[in-house]
Amino acid sequence: MTESQDMPGAGGRDAPSDDQIAAVEAVLFSTDAPLTPAKIVEAAELPGRRAVNRAVEVLNERYEGTGAAFRIEAIAGGYRMQTLGRYHDVLSRLFKARSETKLSRAAMETLAIVAYRQPVLRADIEAIRGVASGEVLRGLIEKQLVRIAGRAEVLGRPMLYGTTRRFLEIFGLQGLDDLPRAEEFREAAKSAQLAREEAARDESQPAGDGDDDESRGPENQEGADSQE
Numbered sequence: 679m680t681e682s683q684d685m686p687g688a689g690g691r692d693a694p695s696d697d698q699i700a701a702v703e704a705v706l707f708s709t710d711a712p713l714t715p716a717k718i719v720e721a722a723e724l725p726g727r728r729a730v731n732r733a734v735e736v737l738n739e740r741y742e743g744t745g746a747a748f749r750i751e752a753i754a755g756g757y758r759m760q761t762l763g764r765y766h767d768v769l770s771r772l773f774k775a776r777s778e779t780k781l782s783r784a785a786m787e788t789l790a791i792v793a794y795r796q797p798v799l800r801a802d803i804e805a806i807r808g809v810a811s812g813e814v815l816r817g818l819i820e821k822q823l824v825r826i827a828g829r830a831e832v833l834g835r836p837m838l839y840g841t842t843r844r845f846l847e848i849f850g851l852q853g854l855d856d857l858p859r860a861e862e863f864r865e866a867a868k869s870a871q872l873a874r875e876e877a878a879r880d881e882s883q884p885a886g887d888g889d890d891d892e893s894r895g896p897e898n899q900e901g902a903d904s905q906e
Contacts, residue, residue, distance in 0.1 A: 694729045694736075698722055702733040712756030730757070781821075788814045789823060793845070793857060797827040797838035815839065823848065 694702070701722035706713060715727040724730055734750045734757055741749055748761045761769060781789065788811050791803050803811045818824035827840035841854070851857065 694724055694733045698724055698729070699733045699736050702730065703737055706750060706757060706759050710758070712753045712758040714756040718757065782814075784809075784811075784814050785818060789818055789841075789845070792818070792824055792839050793841050793854070796840035796854075797830075798840075799830055799836050799838060801836065803839070 702718055702724070705718055705721045713721075715730040718724065718730045719727060722730075722733075724733070738749050740746075747765055748759050750757050751760045753760075784807075787807055788803060791806050792798055795802065795806075800811060800815060803815070815824060819826075822842055822844045824839055824845070825842045827838045829835040830838055845851075846853065
């Protein structure tokens with residue numbers, strides 16, 4: 679279908695329906711990368727590129743009318759949802775907060791132990807990890823993900839550690855009861871291991887379908903020749 683056939687004039691038979699306009703919105707909402715009109719046509723099942731352009735116009739008019747903080751912009755040959763420039767400072771503060779909570783592997787390990795074993799002693803954390811964890815704990819406290827939850831009633835009264843409300847906010851938890859169960863971790867680890875083993879098998883197989891003469895061993899090749 680040529681571009682002239684895509685949409686015979688405004689309001690023509692090929693104009694996008696409300697459902698198709700909603701589909702364009704859903705497709706663009708689901709990705710951070712610009713999508714070409716051709717990709718949108720395929721995903722939203724539109725009659726052509728002009729229908730994509732019209733859907734974008736309708737959506738932007740709707741966003742402007744409702745005072746939305748974003749628009750659909752034409753970028754790098756495609757379309758992408760973007761927030762308006764006047765919200766740059768707001769987003770900068772958000773991304774700064776996110777970068778401040780980025781955690782190393784050691785920090786994630788320590789945080790997981792605190793989350794599941796709290797209130798927990800530093801000695802117990804180090805016994806599980808097998809390495810000193812004082813610096814990591816201090817870093818988690820600075821990020822307001824871990825707090826001092828009290829002191830143990832043992833000799834020397836060492837400090838006990840627990841998670842904070844910010845920990846719940848960052849990881850999207852209503853409470854500690856929403857933490858994944860150990861069984862879920864084991865199932866996820868088993869699935870990941872199976873996927874790695876399957877990928878390793880695929881990489882070790884020779885190229886081709888494995889049925890040609892070159893893929894046969896000398897004995898199999900000789901047998902095949904004798905049968906012919």
